[in-house]
Amino acid sequence: MSDAPIEVECLEDGAIRLRKGSWSDKVPRAQIERWANHYELMHHNNGYAGYLEMANALRRAAAKFFS
Numbered sequence: 001m002s003d004a005p006i007e008v009e010c011l012e013d014g015a016i017r018l019r020k021g022s023w024s025d026k027v028p029r030a031q032i033e034r035w036a037n038h039y040e041l042m043h044h045n046n047g048y049a050g051y052l053e054m055a056n057a058l059r060r061a062a063a064k065f066f067s
Contacts, residue, residue: 006057010065018057020050032062 007019014029027035036055043051 006053008057008061010061016058016061016065018054018061020054025054027058029066032058 004021009017009019011017011026016027016029016032018025018027025035036058039051039055039058043049043055
């Protein structure tokens, strides 16, 4: 992934779209915590800080859009 900032968008269906450079992921609302945990595990296994950034961005988005 690039050094571009993470862009976060809440879609009409309640999913969260994360985008960083040319990469993006669409995460269904009901699976946000599961995906955040997965990104944390990937960070733990690979040491890539971008995965931890994605986990944190997902959790912030959930708090912002659904609290």
